[in-house]
Amino acid sequence: MPLTRVLLGLGSNNRREQNLTAGLDALEELLGDLRCSPVFESHAVGYKGDNFYNLVVCGTTELPLMELDRRLKFIEADNGRYAPDRKGLPLDIDVLMYDDLVGNFHGLRLPRPETLKNAFVLWPLALLVPDVMHPGVGRSFAELWRDSVIAQQLWPVPFRWRGKELTPATLLPPSPSPSPRP
Numbered sequence: 001m002p003l004t005r006v007l008l009g010l011g012s013n014n015r016r017e018q019n020l021t022a023g024l025d026a027l028e029e030l031l032g033d034l035r036c037s038p039v040f041e042s043h044a045v046g047y048k049g050d051n052f053y054n055l056v057v058c059g060t061t062e063l064p065l066m067e068l069d070r071r072l073k074f075i076e077a078d079n080g081r082y083a084p085d086r087k088g089l090p091l092d093i094d095v096l097m098y099d100d101l102v103g104n105f106h107g108l109r110l111p112r113p114e115t116l117k118n119a120f121v122l123w124p125l126a127l128l129v130p131d132v133m134h135p136g137v138g139r140s141f142a143e144l145w146r147d148s149v150i151a152q153q154l155w156p157v158p159f160r161w162r163g164k165e166l167t168p169a170t171l172l173p174p175s176p177s178p179s180p181r182p
Contacts, residue, residue, distance in 0.1 A: 006099075008094065009114070010056070012091050019091045020053055020159070020161075023091050035128060036166050038167035039053055040156055043154075065105055094112055118152065119154050120152065126146075129141055155173070156171040
């Protein structure tokens with residue numbers, strides 16, 4: 001079976017570093033050629049709770065769409081997503097794009113509408129896959145981010161996975177200069 005490029009959105013607002021790391025570890029086993037965007041923090045959107053950490057990943061799979069989605073639900077479950085006593089949203093993984101599919105697939109809308117509505121999805125996409133075209137609107141993610149007017153606050157945060165900094169220092173705010181000693 002040929003390899004299909006997939007774009008996934010990950011988010012967590014409970015034990016964010018631990019849950020995103022566990023999600024990335026699981027995705028590394030599930031997908032080939034896994035690449036990660038920088039990590040961003042944002043206020044919760046459509047959900048009451050603590051701030052979220054979000055990122056986007058790109059990878060390849062031989063799995064059919066619905067089997068991929070089923071396996072993503074297992075990864076979420078393994079990280080407490082469906083626990084009755086959970087606090088916040090431990091791990092959320094959404095299929096944003098599956099190759100260039102457009103439509104409704106057993107309740108899974110592709111490309112996922114959030115790609116155009118939420119800054120915490122669109123900015124990471126623009127950084128990770130700037131030249132990839134959104135199949136629904138025929139424009140690249142870099143263009144869509146540049147022309148967006150999304151009124152959401154988010155900011156890049158340092159995040160390390162497998163010994164690699166996912167968020168480049170150039171995106172992070174400068175550290176305050178040490179104050180001079182008297």
